[in-house]
Amino acid sequence: MNTASADEPRWLSDEEQRTWRAFMHATTLLEDHLDRQLQRDAGMPHIYYGLLVQLVEAPRRRLRMTELAMKAKITRSRLSHAIARLEKNGWVRREDCPSDKRGQFAVLTDEGYAVLERVAPGHVAAVRQALFDRLTPEQQKALGEAMQVIAEGLQPEGAGADLPWLR
Amino acid sequence: MNTASADEPRWLSDEEQRTWRAFMHATTLLEDHLDRQLQRDAGMPHIYYGLLVQLVEAPRRRLRMTELAMKAKITRSRLSHAIARLEKNGWVRREDCPSDKRGQFAVLTDEGYAVLERVAPGHVAAVRQALFDRLTPEQQKALGEAMQVIAEGLQPEGAGADLPWLR
DNA sequence: CAGGAAAGCTTGATACTTCAAGCATCAGCT
């Protein structure tokens, strides 16, 4: 009788366990921390703030819905609801795409830009305090590289991939 | 005129930006990936699965609500709702604490244990595939250490800390 | 041993996410 037969799952080793739990704890706490910071200072969750950031960086401050969903790594449905909310706040407006009548642009308004301008410093400070201020440059580099690998692994090139913005 | 006056925020450098975006992308995609895997195979989100895992590891398969919230890094309110749902599934049951009449235990039922037994292999496989299979041992070590630092930084020892399970 | 503050947990309302359709337009084919 083999203790590790073909269909016996390869459980995590103690060290892997520690790594995985640290991962979960850090991400759960960080999400909570940033969501709260932004909810307090900007009246929106972290992911919504990220949408505004994507828009301000885009040419003419606008992006097609699907493209924005892809950059934010979320579903188009989620994005639709989110943009509806941001539109209600006056921070984003929708525009029809002239070349494809199905298409929609999300456009950052001047009010949206103003919010970003007002809130960005505090947000950067929060990110620094939680992350960069605590890690050595080597740790930052290693962290970035590991995250890069993980992110790439979760969005394979080929067709048939289950990616949020294609669902 | 100084280009970096006292109240000018320290924006992220290009490399810091890349690190931070990789971080966000990896965590967003991974959350989505695991939530979907577990929703499909176990009919519950990732965080609920984590609650069952905590319970199965605890003595007598039970934990006080606040203690469980602490281990899962979430608020007690969120936990209350979650346990209510898991109770409806028959995977967890509540028990009064004999020594403190305010207290409640969340207890893993046999059905809950069975679900865990059935689902755990697939979940470990998903975590391996997304994370451990793609990183070298050195990267894993560095990742774990960085995450450890971040997690600790977000739960300071002293009183007055804004921790989810104390809210 | 009161009295008030804190701890432990829950509840209901509101906000957000997911899921499964759905509508309209477009691209490719005949």
Next chain:
DNA sequence: AGCTGATGCTTGAAGTATCAAGCTTTCCTG
């Protein structure tokens, strides 16, 4: 032109999270 399937985006319902009370019990202090 007329199908047919794919693309782009939205919608409403159901599930989950957050927020601000709320209730009960315990702890602390005088």
